[in-house]
Amino acid sequence: MAWNTNLRWRLPVTCLLLQVALVVLFGVFVRYDADADAHWIDDRLSQNISSDMDNEFYYRYPSFQDVHVMIFVGFGFLMTFLQRYGFSAVGFNFLLAAFGIQWALLMQGWFHHYDQGYIFIGVENLINADFCVGSVCVAFGAVLGKVSPIQLLIMTLFQVTLFSVNEFILLSLLEVKDAGGSMTIHTFGAYFGLTVTWILYRPNLHQSKERQSSVYHSDLFAMIGTLFLWMYWPSFNSAVSNHGDAQHRAAINTYCSLAACVLTSVALSSALHKKGKLDMVHIQNATLAGGVAVGTAAEMMLMPYGSLIVGFICGIISTLGFVYLTPFLESRLRIQDTCGIHNLHGIPGIIGGIVGAVTAACANSAVYGKEGLVHAFGFKGSWTSSTQGKFQAAGIFISLAMALVGGSIVGMILKLPFWGQPSDENCFEDAVYWEVPEDQKNTASRPEDPTLNPLEP
Template identity: 35%
Template sequence: MAPQYAPSLRSRLAPLLLFLQIGFIVIYYFYVEIENNVNGITFRNLYSVFQDLNVMVFLGFGFFSTFLVRYGFSGSGFNLLVAVMATQWALILNGIESWYYRGKIWIDMKSLVIAEMCTSLVLISIGAVQGKTNPVHLVLMALLEVFGFVLNGWLLQTLLKVRPLNSIMLLHIFAAFFGLVLTRVLHRSETEYEKEKLNRKTGLFSMLGTVFLWMFWPSFNSILLLEHHSPERRLRAVCSTYLALAVSAVASFALSVLSSHKGKVNPTHFLSCLFAGGVAVGVPMPVIHHPWEAMTIGLTAAVVSTIGFRYFKNHMLFAFDCHDTCSILSTHGLPGLLGWLAHLLLQIKHCDDHTTATRFAVFHISALFITLSTSLIMGILTGLVLKWDIWRPPQDKKCFDDQAYWKFEHLAVCK
């Protein structure tokens, strides 16, 4: 039988990338300028966390995506491609307000940091469809998801008067449910998943990415407090995040051993649940005043994440035809919802007036409802766009395989 080759993307990927990049250059030529009035202290503070965020985006998520045994090049390479495209696009969308009032999109370190945080949103969602999509799909997905997230922030600011930076911390919930509904729309009933596994080498690289994410997560959670908050608030954010991460790391070890029939650490459980505490503590960070609160959130997040990974992934596949490759529901979705609930409870606890507490509860629930609605709607629309055969989706037998997209001379098939 003649070998089945993956459809060529030469007529799709190269024109799309060149068209988008030239379009970005034109937009930047006419409408984008670099800010002139720069505060030296603010620049140094933001540049240090910008570097930390770069490590998370390009090394952390990049290496974390290499766990599939035959998809390592694609996992890391497509991560880089999507990240740089999404960052350029996010700078434009986040600068529309500046363009409207000032006639130009002025960029500085703060706008770069926010754009890369929007990029991390896309890299989280990619985990749900990893191995089942081609790079054309991923680039289009990045453009539509960043647009949806910016739209969600505008809705929160317009309808609920939410501060622009506070809405960004809902990115874990937005990304997780966007990815889940997207993979549901793109589901293939006959896809074979025998290549969806890891070995010692790919697991080691993925572990390296997880360690990078774990190390720099305190910077991720404290970035939004750098400009308008006191050093005490920033210190509290860093310490709370570190303690939550430490507790979730310990708990993920213990729970992985408990959930194993032979009492061994399951690497997939550990990799997915290690930084659940950092995800969960991001939303309630402004109302955490004591170390034990952050540690409790970290412990609960690890429990929820481990249980979700152990039981929800297969259940979502068989019950809802929702195949979540990287288990973003248990890694980001459930801890994100837990953090949202913790924020609600802690804020109500600190309120002495019942009327104020009730108003905050309504406000908080409304923010979650808007975020979930926008995420699900944009996920469905993106899935419908990506289902078009014009994008040449990979064949079922070519899913989770680098050879569909990368040239390896020693693995070439001779006719």
């Protein structure tokens, strides 16, 4: 399979076409919302609003910036753990996210903020666009090292579209609560990515095996990603919750869940090594599972101990997944999951959906207060906690179905031979798509590996 990996015309044309289309669509559709438009001051004066602080900007902007860091530095650096794929990890993540947020502003705008021919955007849209791209970053983890940047752009185009459809079904049609995106972001993103990588199965990937590991400093770079994800996850799960107590509570619950998750991840990592040593892969990934798994329920009255229990369980399951499930998926199901997203986003995402459904089903006015219950869930008419719980559960299945069907179709498209994908022996290698510095070139054709010459693919 000697594909042509010279992207000289294909990548520029793809980028420019997409960007021109975005400019045109933005020109036709996108406008500032009331809080970001210069007319805001006229509205305020006419309404006698006393404080500039009422602008939505001040409720959401700090959280937005934290989420922004998670997408670009968090996901980007988390994937730099491979010894010769750091440029691609952080660079392609940068590219796909920069494209994805623009496309997401449009897609999500059409579904949720479309009025009289225009999409009106404000800071909450920026956050939701980052969220949407988060699911693409998750899927990127599954195919990391095995696809070209063009394939990533194509995948982003379709995945953002499907994400927005799925999100619309869940949030608007089923009135599901999913502020931190356990279902819409993580479950959908993970199973979408896993399906794509399953379709793109490479039987001879072992030829790139030596590059599919880390070096000492690449693991430290990856820890930058891990820690920024871990630290800012409370902002992620609270960013689009209701003002006040819901945002406040979501941050507390996520903080608790993540803390518990670290201890059980460390415990399992050590227990599963024959000499009790810790494995960086687990510390980099499993410690984050607690954040994924409280995504849906974080803004609910999960209680701090409930969050600890969720984190406790996910640290264990996620680490077990890295040790036992990932090798099994690869050898038996032909699912080559580079970053182990199934353990970090897949299973914890489903757990998060379930926790959310149960927590919602248990909601009552004793716990939430009379107005609080309505405020938190928007109950009206015959809609009760029990109904909410059932619809939450349905959301999990719909997200899974969208991911599997969508991933299959997109996988097929990406299997076409002209996207510039690397051959099996050139996977996980920056030199295929990047001009690399001399120190990496020198180690490229090592004596123990005479056939490899990624510099002239």
